[in-house]
Amino acid sequence: MPGVFGVLAGIxxxxxxxxxxxxxxxxxxxxxxxxxxxxxxxxxxxxxxxxAWVVQRYANLPLTSKLVDALVMxxxxxxxxxxxxxxxxxxxxxxxxxxxxxxxxxxxDQLGSGSVAVLSEAAGRLSQARRGGLIVVDLGSDxxxxxxxxxxxxxxxxxxxDLLLNLFAADTPLHDGAVLVKAxxxxxxxxxxxxxxxGINRYGTRHLAAxxxxxxxDQCLAIVVSEETGTLSLASQGxxxxxxxxxxxxxxxxxxxxxxxNPVKRLSRVxxxxxxxxxxxxxxx
Numbered sequence: 001m002p003g004v005f006g007v008l009a010g011i012x013x014x015x016x017x018x019x020x021x022x023x024x025x026x027x028x029x030x031x032x033x034x035x036x037x038x039x040x041x042x043x044x045x046x047x048x049x050x051x052a053w054v055v056q057r058y059a060n061l062p063l064t065s066k067l068v069d070a071l072v073m074x075x076x077x078x079x080x081x082x083x084x085x086x087x088x089x090x091x092x093x094x095x096x097x098x099x100x101x102x103x104x105x106x107x108x109d110q111l112g113s114g115s116v117a118v119l120s121e122a123a124g125r126l127s128q129a130r131r132g133g134l135i136v137v138d139l140g141s142d143x144x145x146x147x148x149x150x151x152x153x154x155x156x157x158x159x160x161x162d163l164l165l166n167l168f169a170a171d172t173p174l175h176d177g178a179v180l181v182k183a184x185x186x187x188x189x190x191x192x193x194x195x196x197x198x199g200i201n202r203y204g205t206r207h208l209a210a211x212x213x214x215x216x217x218d219q220c221l222a223i224v225v226s227e228e229t230g231t232l233s234l235a236s237q238g239x240x241x242x243x244x245x246x247x248x249x250x251x252x253x254x255x256x257x258x259x260x261x262n263p264v265k266r267l268s269r270v271x272x273x274x275x276x277x278x279x280x281x282x283x284x285x
Contacts, residue, residue, distance in 0.1 A: 022053075041082075045075055088216075112184045115159050116253045119181070122164040123223050123232055124246030132175070132227025133168040134206045136191070137253070138182040139260040141219035152177050152191035159184050168225075178209065178222075196238070203240070210235035221256055223249065 026046050052068040055061055080087060119135065126133045145151035153174060157163060159181060167189050168175045177190035196211035203211070210222030215238035222235040224242075233242035234252050241252070 038083075041079065045079060048072055048075060092216075113254070113257065115181070115184045116250060116257060118159055118161055118164075119223065119253060120246050120250035122161045123225055123249055125161070125165060126168060126225040127230045127232045127246065130227065130230040131165075131168055131170065131225065132206060133164075133223070133225040134178040134193075134209060135164070135223040136178050136180045136193070136210075136213060137221040137223065137256075138180065138187075138217075139219045139221065139256060141217040143180070143182075143217065143220070147194075147213075147216070148191050149194055150177070150190070150192035152180070152188040154188050155186050157186045159186055198238070207233060207235070207240060207242075211238055211240060214238055219260060221253070 029042060029046075048068070049072055052065070052072050055065045055068050059065070119137065123133065123135065163186060164179065166172065167179055167186075174190035177192055179189045180187040180191050193209035194212040194216075195205065195208040196215055198211060204226070206224050206226070210224045210233070214220055214222055214235045218237050224233040224235065224240075225231075226233070231243040232246065232249055233240055234244060234249060235241075236252075236256070244252070
């Protein structure tokens, strides 16, 4: 009898450990989701997986178990298609050992409120002059040089309106690339970003570059100024809001700053407008 009780105790311990690990993984996934609709989908999927586990383990319902398993498999395939960008990013983080990003660790360097005014003013003046520009604002992600097609030229300069305007002057060698801003500093200029595959026929290269980076890094924003029309846009989490005014840009950047400083306050994804970008816009030659 003692041997039987030992086996039963081992089985119960394994079940409890399995349940705890699955719960912890589910909580990590839920904590990393910002957008409400994605959160609802993930909750529904995890609920379905939990139901399948209960039916298989405790209910003698073979037909129901088969149906639930098939439903879980179909939902898994659908989510893999919907979240292909997020899954690709997950594989990149696992492959490079950057596990801190998965568990929500953030850089201690944060954008200051004064920098929001500088960025808004610079973007507004670029828009008025119809001078193309692409500014990446890092709010605490784990960006590394290998995340770019070309990391550009390191500057580590104080953020200012005049410097941003000079970097995007048409006769300067760095104006076609992006400017990377982090913690009130201009980290680099002439940065070449990976392009998004969405909206290829609607957006120009600058907009695709902004979408491509923000799809992979949810703690990054990208300010885009159209060279042809002077239209201001803001990319966030793979979504593009355009056109916007400099005052609207100031409000969006302020909201993003508050959300990055307070993880409890989640910033919803900005909704893309119906207007498309122009094909002739450049990020780089």
